[in-house]
Amino acid sequence: MSESREIHLVRRPSGIPVEEDFAVVTGPSPEPAEGEVQLQAVFVSVDPYMRPRLDADQPLNAPMLGGGIARVIKSRHASLREGQLVRHALGMRERFVSNGAGLTALNPDPSLPLSVYMHALGMTGLTAYAGLLEVGALKNGEQVFVSTAAGAVGSVAAQIAKIKDCYVVGSTGSEDKAEWLRTTAGLDAVINYKATPIAAALQAATPKGIDVYYENVGGDHLDAALTRMNLRGRIPVCGMISTYNGGHDGVRNLFNVIYPRIRIEGFLVGDFGHLNERFIEDMTAWIKSGRIKYQETILDGFARAPEGLIGLFRGYNSGKMLIRVAD
Amino acid sequence: MSESREIHLVRRPSGIPVEEDFAVVTGPSPEPAEGEVQLQAVFVSVDPYMRPRLDADQPLNAPMLGGGIARVIKSRHASLREGQLVRHALGMRERFVSNGAGLTALNPDPSLPLSVYMHALGMTGLTAYAGLLEVGALKNGEQVFVSTAAGAVGSVAAQIAKIKDCYVVGSTGSEDKAEWLRTTAGLDAVINYKATPIAAALQAATPKGIDVYYENVGGDHLDAALTRMNLRGRIPVCGMISTYNGGHDGVRNLFNVIYPRIRIEGFLVGDFGHLNERFIEDMTAWIKSGRIKYQETILDGFARAPEGLIGLFRGYNSGKMLIRVAD
Incomplete structure (x- = not known):
């Protein structure tokens, strides 16, 4: 020692x-x-x-x-x-x-x-909870898209949205992860963006558009989402993993924020410590009842x-x- | 007839x-x-x-x-x-x-x-007024950047920000317009983006960063502003003229919304008819007193x-x- x-x-x-x-x-x-x-x-x-x-x-x-x-x-x-x-x-x-x-x-x-x-009961869980419910101002029954939906944050965000009776589309980068999202997490539609181009796949998967895009990726995912946002849609920005390692393309569809009055907002989990007690209570119950899987x-x-x-x-x-x- | x-x-x-x-x-x-x-x-x-x-x-x-x-x-x-x-x-x-x-x-x-x-007393004036004060939630004395600051909307937005005791930087595309912004509109700093690259010029012109970027341009202007935003800065998006005629580059610095918790929000003037009475009253007084020039x-x-x-x-x-x- x-x-x-x-x-x-x-x-x-x-x-x-x-x-x-x-x-x-x-x-x-x-x-x-x-x-x-x-x-x-x-x-x-x-x-x-x-x-x-x-x-x-x-x-x-x-x-x-x-x-x-x-x-x-x-x-x-x-x-x-x-x-x-x-x-x-x-x-x-x-x-x-x-x-x-x-x-x-x-x-x-x-x-x-x-x-x-x-x-799920730590920082990544609170990031999902606060980003979706507070920054994203999610309402029950809305149309939701979560990128890196099989990741630590995305998987919790996607399942919280399901608990809130939303229609939830997730993107991920492998068939194994897509299968977990479909069968275990119970998402309504799953896109393997390495198998199908994200823009066309997202269009097909969101017949009623998107009210909240929980953003973890940036780049082509954000461009795709920007063409599908509903009136007064929200894009809480948790991360932009596609940009972290250099060489990324720019985002070209930002003009689309104007007509539907979209709000894009960055956030850090550290601002949401005041939610922690409610979060721990909700999340512990959801995990124990099997509504949040991980x-x-x-x-x-x-x-x-x-x-x-x-x-x-x-x-x-x-x-x-x-x-x-x-x- | x-x-x-x-x-x-x-x-x-x-x-x-x-x-x-x-x-x-x-x-x-x-x-x-x-x-x-x-x-x-x-x-x-x-x-x-x-x-x-x-x-x-x-x-x-x-x-x-x-x-x-x-x-x-x-x-x-x-x-x-x-x-x-x-x-x-x-x-x-x-x-x-x-x-x-x-x-x-x-x-x-x-x-x-x-x-x-x-x-100034029409739709473009109300667009400036509502975008800056309501969507941008401008507070007196903040640091403001306005793109196409010599345009119909931008020139009003920039001067309203001056009336609100802000430090105001404007960008424009000719020396004549820059001169009008400096001497007649009284901006604190003016960038002719055709004479100097916007990113370096904006950095030099915003020693205290940017609290509100009144966005009319998109593209490299937005990328430049995203590197200068202060904590909880706001970017009301009125337009993105750089993208309207095709062939535009993507925006690469959106990751920067996360750490300073930036809000980017599109808006249409049609949502702000309820402000019209107050706007007409304020703007008529400002024009008559010479505080808004056009x-x-x-x-x-x-x-x-x-x-x-x-x-x-x-x-x-x-x-x-x-x-x-x-x-």
Whole structure:
């Protein structure tokens, strides 16, 4: 327990990141001082939003920004006891100390697997919930399109829309994922955009147009959606994964926002902490009743975090990609 | 008075319209039946929004959709008297009859030229006013960017922002127009995008970023603005003239809506009729006190309407382009 590892960015990626852009750096594992705890990573998160940061905000030769679930293994802190699980955003570190700032105690429902708190009951779930219901102002029974609908955020957004009695179309990039969306998640129509051009497929799949497009992709997906939006449609922008690795085409159909008075609005989950209590209550009930289903792709071993992040942009994940470091 | 003329679209334009896409068609001037009036066009409007319609909504071999100011020259109508001025959206027609539907009585302030009711006190003025203050939710003292700032809508939007104590940057496509914006309209900074690339010029001109981008252009203007938007910035989309005549590049910086939580929202002036009374009151006062200045480019003669419309896309107008048909 005297050593710890960190994932560092050592080179800014060109296009999709490769293993050589990262390094696993071993160093001493500091002991907690008075008022501090020592934490052991349990799960580490890798998410699409990390990619744009690699071009600028993420410092080189420093721990990757990011978060996960950790467990207190030594405590000299007044209120955080040994064994307590916490959520944190303190970076990709195997063991580390904290004075408690940036830690949120996590007391999971014992009937659910802990990994669920990394996705449907975690940041990605709240991203789907807030983006669809608050930014997207979804009304029951509307026409909804979700891109990367088999992803961690998209799969939750699509199923929330189903719970709200909407007609839901999802796009994804493989037949396996499309099949999961059709049969398990119960979407009304699914587009495999690698098998059929998105514009024609979306037109065919949305006979009543689109009221809310939950946007994770950008590029040709956004262009396709812009030709299908209904009056006063909303496009909450969660991400634009098609643009993250360079070389993307521009969006040509933005003029279409004018006649139907479309609103396109970017958002960050961090603005919606006030919804968290209601979200946890709703989502826990939906998961337990089987109305929200999920997939997760778990890589075992701290050192596989770069592989997990790279895999996101190659579509290797079904649902949430996460790294399991310890039980 | 037994003949009248109409402007017809006879061919869908490819790129910027040309004279051959239109025809001036002469026919009989119908007499008003009981309950109808006969109207004589006084001013005919030509506006950028007409261009996208030429590709689809505008019927071929029928009068061009559009509006203007007309005068009642014969009346068999209970409340519309001979000599009454009206606003209408009944198309590009020299003389025509109406049962009153779609006519709005216009009682202009006698101390102002009638032409002002075709722009600053007309639809283009309300477009600027509603787009900036309602859709853009402008607050006093904010940082504002207006594209086509010397145009009919842009020049009003830019000056309203100055009245609201904002820092205002405008873009335009000629040195003459830039000079008018600097010296007469009193903008804080003016970019001639034909002389300097818009992205670098906008960066230099907006040291405190942009809170509201009043969008008339699209394309590289939008891309440039998207890199300069402040937290919770708004982009009311009035038009995207750069896209109207084909061959435009896509917009590549839309990812930038996410981190600063930008809202892009299309709108049509027709949704803001409820503001008209307040608008007329404000704008009349602003014009009379010299706080709103305007330019207008008037072509004399009904048959010059196609020339006027084409000229809009070649930048031949300073301020509002309009056609004078009669005194």
